[in-house]
Amino acid sequence: xxxxxxxxxxxxxxxxxxxxxxxxxxxxxxxxxxxxxxxxxxxxxxxxxxxxxxxxxxxxxxxxxxxxxxxxxxxxxxxxxxxxxxxxxxxxxxxxxxxxxxxxxxxxxxxxxxxxxxxxxxxxxxxxxxxxxxxxxxxxxxxxxxxxxxxxxxxxxxxxxxxxxxxxxxxxxxxxxxxxxxxxxxxxxxxxxxxxxxxxxxxxxxxxxxxxxxxxxxxxxxxxxxxxxxxxxxxxxxxxxxxxxxxxxxxxxxxxxxxxxxxxxxxxxxxxxxxxxxxxxxxxxxxxxxxxxxxxxxxxxxxxxxxxxxxxxxxxxxxxxxxxxxxxxxxxxxxxxxxxxxxxxxxxxxxxxxxxxxxxxxxxxxxxxxxxxxxxxxxxxxxxxxxxxxxxxxxxxxxxxxxxxxxxxxxxxxxxxxxxxxxxxxxxxxxxxxxxxxxxxxxxxxxxxxxxxxxxxxxxxxxxxxxxxxxxxxxxxxxxxxxxxxxxxxxxxxxxxxxxxxxxxxxxxxxxxxxxxxxxxxxxxxxxxxxxxxxxxxxxxxxxxxxxxxxxxxxxxxxxxxxxxxxxxxxxxxxxxxxxxxxxxxxxxxxxxxxxxxxxxxxxxxxxxxxxxxxxxxxxxxxxxxxxxxxxxxxxxxxxxxxxxxxxxxxxxxxxxxxxxxxxxxxxxxxxxxxxxxxxxxxxxxxxxxxxxxxxxxxxxxxxxxxxxxxxxxxxxxxxxxxxxxxxxxxxxxxxxxxxxxxxxxxxxxxxxxxxxxxxxxxxxxxxxxxxxxxxx
Amino acid sequence: xxxxxxxxxxxxxxxxxxxxxxxxxxxxxxxxxxxxxxxxxxxxxxxxxxxxxxxxxxxxxxxxxxxxxxxxxxxxxxxxxxxxxxxxxxxxxxxxxxxxxxxxxxxxxxxxxxxxxxxxxxxxxxxxxxxxxxxxxxxxxxxxxxxxxxxxxxxxx
Numbered sequence: 001x002x003x004x005x006x007x008x009x010x011x012x013x014x015x016x017x018x019x020x021x022x023x024x025x026x027x028x029x030x031x032x033x034x035x036x037x038x039x040x041x042x043x044x045x046x047x048x049x050x051x052x053x054x055x056x057x058x059x060x061x062x063x064x065x066x067x068x069x070x071x072x073x074x075x076x077x078x079x080x081x082x083x084x085x086x087x088x089x090x091x092x093x094x095x096x097x098x099x100x101x102x103x104x105x106x107x108x109x110x111x112x113x114x115x116x117x118x119x120x121x122x123x124x125x126x127x128x129x130x131x132x133x134x135x136x137x138x139x140x141x142x143x144x145x146x147x148x149x150x151x152x153x154x155x156x157x158x159x160x161x162x163x164x165x166x167x168x169x170x171x172x173x174x175x176x177x178x179x180x181x182x183x184x185x186x187x188x189x190x191x192x193x194x195x196x197x198x199x200x201x202x203x204x205x206x207x208x209x210x211x212x213x214x215x216x217x218x219x220x221x222x223x224x225x226x227x228x229x230x231x232x233x234x235x236x237x238x239x240x241x242x243x244x245x246x247x248x249x250x251x252x253x254x255x256x257x258x259x260x261x262x263x264x265x266x267x268x269x270x271x272x273x274x275x276x277x278x279x280x281x282x283x284x285x286x287x288x289x290x291x292x293x294x295x296x297x298x299x300x301x302x303x304x305x306x307x308x309x310x311x312x313x314x315x316x317x318x319x320x321x322x323x324x325x326x327x328x329x330x331x332x333x334x335x336x337x338x339x340x341x342x343x344x345x346x347x348x349x350x351x352x353x354x355x356x357x358x359x360x361x362x363x364x365x366x367x368x369x370x371x372x373x374x375x376x377x378x379x380x381x382x383x384x385x386x387x388x389x390x391x392x393x394x395x396x397x398x399x400x401x402x403x404x405x406x407x408x409x410x411x412x413x414x415x416x417x418x419x420x421x422x423x424x425x426x427x428x429x430x431x432x433x434x435x436x437x438x439x440x441x442x443x444x445x446x447x448x449x450x451x452x453x454x455x456x457x458x459x460x461x462x463x464x465x466x467x468x469x470x471x472x473x474x475x476x477x478x479x480x481x482x483x484x485x486x487x488x489x490x491x492x493x494x495x496x497x498x499x500x501x502x503x504x505x506x507x508x509x510x511x512x513x514x515x516x517x518x519x520x521x522x523x524x525x526x527x528x529x530x531x532x533x534x535x536x537x538x539x540x541x542x543x544x545x546x547x548x549x550x551x552x553x554x555x556x557x558x559x560x561x562x563x564x565x566x567x568x569x570x571x572x573x574x575x576x577x578x579x580x581x582x583x584x585x586x587x588x589x590x591x592x593x594x595x596x597x598x599x600x601x602x603x604x605x606x607x608x609x610x611x612x613x614x615x616x617x618x619x620x621x622x623x624x625x626x627x628x629x630x631x632x633x634x635x636x637x638x639x640x641x642x643x644x645x646x647x648x649x650x651x652x653x654x655x656x657x658x659x660x661x662x663x664x665x666x667x668x669x670x671x672x673x674x675x676x677x678x679x680x681x682x683x684x685x686x687x688x689x690x691x692x693x694x695x696x697x698x699x700x701x702x703x704x705x706x707x708x709x710x711x712x713x714x715x716x717x718x719x720x721x722x723x724x725x726x727x728x729x730x731x732x733x734x735x736x737x738x739x740x741x742x743x744x745x746x747x748x749x750x751x752x753x754x755x756x757x758x759x760x761x762x763x764x765x766x767x768x769x770x771x772x773x774x775x776x777x
Numbered sequence: 778x779x780x781x782x783x784x785x786x787x788x789x790x791x792x793x794x795x796x797x798x799x800x801x802x803x804x805x806x807x808x809x810x811x812x813x814x815x816x817x818x819x820x821x822x823x824x825x826x827x828x829x830x831x832x833x834x835x836x837x838x839x840x841x842x843x844x845x846x847x848x849x850x851x852x853x854x855x856x857x858x859x860x861x862x863x864x865x866x867x868x869x870x871x872x873x874x875x876x877x878x879x880x881x882x883x884x885x886x887x888x889x890x891x892x893x894x895x896x897x898x899x900x901x902x903x904x905x906x907x908x909x910x911x912x913x914x915x916x917x918x919x920x921x922x923x924x925x926x927x928x929x930x931x932x933x934x
Contacts, residue, residue: 012873019878020866020885022813022853029812114798205913207817207825207879257815257879258913289818487877487914661873665916669876672915695818695911703917704908708900710918 102294208257
């Protein structure tokens with residue numbers, strides 16, 4: 001590895017002291033004078049027509065400043081009442097119809113949260129219930145109730161420019177891939193494996209719920225402070241909705257108490273902006289935990305996989321994926337597309353057909369969730385990889401390694417693979433779990449087993465990150481970036497990259513928090529893209545500053561700038577360290593003054609070759625791949641069905657680990673989150689009503705659910721264009737957990753469960769069914 | 778209805794007017810601006826609002842302030858001195874036990890109560906004690922390490 005001074009070092013987080021003292025600033029702590037609080041009346045029906053709303057008594061209630069309905073917003077001149085990143089299908093407040101239980105109908109701004117909540121009780125809404133569609137497979141039937149009669153285009157993102165709505169159907173997007181001759185391969189197959197896998201809707205549960213604050217300043221500009229992963233998007237979308245230039249809106253984001261995808265795109269921002277405009281006062285809206293469950297969810301899926309085998313080779317795979325996107329598309333079409341094209345897996349299969357459908361139902365909207373849909377497709381394909389391997393009598397690890405794509409191979413889309421440490425991740429995870437060692441003997445009713453799973457994700461492409469680096473005359477530097485620090489460590493990581501490139505000490509670099517008045521555009525802080533995209537942008541910006549700095553020094557010393565280098569805040573002649581100067585001396589040499597700055601700008605904007613709409617083929621469908629492998633050992637109680645994970649090894653390819661400590665945290669953290677999703681998390685609906693929308697009833701992984709042996713494995717296969725070779729790792733640990741655990745379950749007790757979560761009840765049922773088949777009791 | 782209570786908060790006695798419906802969390806946050814006390818579930822299930830009530834860990838979101846007349850409350854704001862972190866905070870810092878950091882004050886207060894009860898806790902005791910505090914970043918292994926380190930540090934003293 002190259003000799004870096006700060007890249008590759010496990011430096012501490014910048015924000016650690018603030019966090020352990022509780023002093024860290026969140027939007028929830030902000031209380032401008034005259035602040036109003038928002039409460040929102042939500043629909044009790046999963047699907048209904050709004051017949052009448054009477055808000056007059058609420059408007060007259062004590063402490064109430066404003067009451068807003070969807071009709072009020074639609075009547076405001078110049079205002080577009082609909083929004084959404086893929087389709088503009090979601091009204092800020094319901095207009096004419098509600099499409100899921102918990103949809104926002106009437107918003108009140110009042111002197112206190114309690115006054116606002118009390119006023120809601122005075123609002124009368126008359127509904128006429130409509131037929132409801134809840135199951136994703138029911139929703140695609142010809143006679144299904146239609147959730148949206150008309151779908152408006154959005155146009156917010158370049159990668160979704162091709163997304164166009166169908167007519168009179170709940171399928172709002174269909175991704176299609178055709179490679180080779182699938183029918184012929186199935187006709188000639190020795191064996192065919194056919195399975196259906198499901199995963200339910202689930203919740204992100206960031207400990208900090210959504211919260212946004214807005215006010216109109218003295219100059220009439222709209223100021224937003226919001227817990228958002230996408231400040232640039234929020235500004236652009238609000239400008240469009242409000243019909244004002246982008247520079248009339250300022251969006252700032254302090255530290256986030258977690259995001260995991262929940263805080264992307266517009267959430268509460270339109271409501272607080274409109275209420276601030278209406279009242280002329282600052283307005284804050286913070287969701288309760290119950291409201292979180294009604295705001296955005298993880299896509300439930302049904303995945304149908306059919307695989308042909310000839311000899312020991314997989315010759316064809318047919319994938320049908322049905323994504324339950326709920327009542328609003330949210331970013332569903334992007335998930336259906338990006339995850340859709342990886343749903344046959346990172347394997348050598350010559351004939352493939354993929355159909356991936358985004359389907360409306362009357363459930364809360366599903367959106368991005370750590371992994372962007374890829375955990376759902378890997379859950380299916382890497383469960384089936386084990387089924388096929390076992391069916392052929394092959395070792396599951398060897399079978400994967402034999403079929404895994406490697407450097408230079410073409411992915412199913414026709415895009416070459418570069419820097420994808422898939423095989424290394426599989427090998428190292430398998431070694432760590434003791435794959436070759438004999439299985440632990442049974443003990444009473446308990447059986448042990450091991451499981452492995454792997455997969456890849458392709459990073460969202462195209463997307464854009466811009467950054468500005470400002471070098472001050474005293475040698476300190478500011479980095480302007482719209483990447484949101486939500487616990488992943490981006491602030492410190494970007495400082496490491498800037499410090500390395502500039503040759504300045506790490507502690508002299510300050511990263512400015514997102515503020516759309518000063519920090520350049522960034523697509524989103526999500527999708528494991530910030531290290532690569534923003535990292536590259538910051539590095540480029542720093543390189544430009546360094547060039548200016550070196551020119552200043554070279555002019556003064558009368559040498560060639562190419563002979564200079566910088567370290568610890570000093571610029572000197574390579575090989576003759578005594579000949580050089582400090583940054584301050586360089587500024588004086590160039591400007592004759594310290595009252596100035598050197599500024600550089602960087603932009604990272606990877607592009608794609610658009611996919612052929614019929615075949616899904618593209619010479620370049622993504623900027624980089626990141627590989628994940630999980631290896632687990634489980635113990636299953638055959639009497640109760642209870643499954644305990646004893647060992648967990650989360651392997652992921654980081655490219656280059658800019659900060660190894662954060663990479664390990666991301667791998668373990670993502671794996672822990674998805675262990676909960678694998679074992680017990682699910683949103684349970686009955687007749688369109690959510691039954692477990694609180695943390696009393698919806699359990700997430702606690703410290704007791706983490707195995708004592710829980711180990712990250714950071715694989716490093718540098719990417720040729722990554723900043724110092726780095727890629728992203730925020731989602732990697734999440735991708736392969738579910739399949740690894742289900743595969744270990746089969747290894748332990750010989751039953752295959754195709755639905756997550758793998759609850760004791762499900763495992764118990766599967767064991768009972770297996771005993772019946774085997775003639776037992 | 779409004780009533781007056783006397784509450785010792787981080788060692789300082791406060792005379793407070795509270796509504797019968799006010800939770801301890803509302804009084805600490807909205808009234809006293811102790812922002813480390815954070816609501817995340819509202820039903821006492823996640824531990825983000827853990828504070829010590831007469832030394833015992835409680836969920837501030839789930840207690841009515843009006844019933845706490847004469848009691849004593851401690852939050853993270855009461856831990857650090859002017860120039861030094863509390864040993865538990867220092868241990869959380871050194872072991873990278875805070876990621877997004879939203880749950881961190883609750884974990885630190887729960888850990889403080891744990892270490893006052895068990896000076897040298899076993900791993901199982903740590904898990905039992907902290908199982909009511911949730912961290913969605915999944916930082917549990919580092920939190921375990923931090924609590925062990927804090928135990929070693931406090932028992933050395």
